[in-house]
Amino acid sequence: MPSDRESLEELPGVGRKTANVVLNTAFGQPTIAVDTHIFRVSNRTGIAKGKNVLEVERRLERLIPKEFLLDAHHWLILHGRYICVARKPKCPQCGISDLCEFKDKTPATT
Template identity: 70%
Template structure:
């Protein structure tokens, strides 16, 4: 995708959704970090259902450790791989207390050193909690980047680095949210809804999905 088209691409997404945000529910950097760790192979809706009660009880590393493994697992039973994730949440809580004074560090390397935290999670926290211009490449962004021609790559890191190179101001801060939401609700994996896409004419995807046929009126009405 050429630079003028990239500018127009994000200008349209911004006009359609001026203030995009993560759909994970959180109250501070710690609860955001935990929510993102729990979101692996889960929907945001599923994570939010589990964390509302959890974060009401434990919104700091200290409170999370005090909760204990059994009670934490009870909160997370609806989360995929909740046993492993519960252990990671407790381990990262302990590490935050012992290594960072109970605070979530504003540093990629320090975040990635925490149990259960990878590059994508670190990028989400840096962006949403601290306002860094990072690009957290999940399955949605990976698909949208490759399908549209915005940022093609064989790995999430390749896509991330191309986004970092290609996305201009003033769109860099919110770019990954626009792309996630676009992939989640419009540029879907199986059947992209091209007929209602605001950037369809800028997209390299050739077999554009036509609009579904209009429903015939119910004669019995």
């Protein structure tokens, strides 16, 4: 697969935007900048527990397959922003509730 935008744009059906997405996700730096959302979600779920952001970052970077690292960054942020929110996580609506290790999950209302 070509790794520069000009070569990608020569492929049928690939415009500048698609080329940029491919470059970002397939050829970007596989790093995760742990913000408050990623830190919370990682610790609650148990996917990468850590006492500080650096610990969480190192665990995530070690555990997440490289090809998913850039996307995982966005997925974790969005999950923390809209579902696993800080005060009252929306556990009854959460798609990974069965996998999550958080002890104080929000119960479903009846």
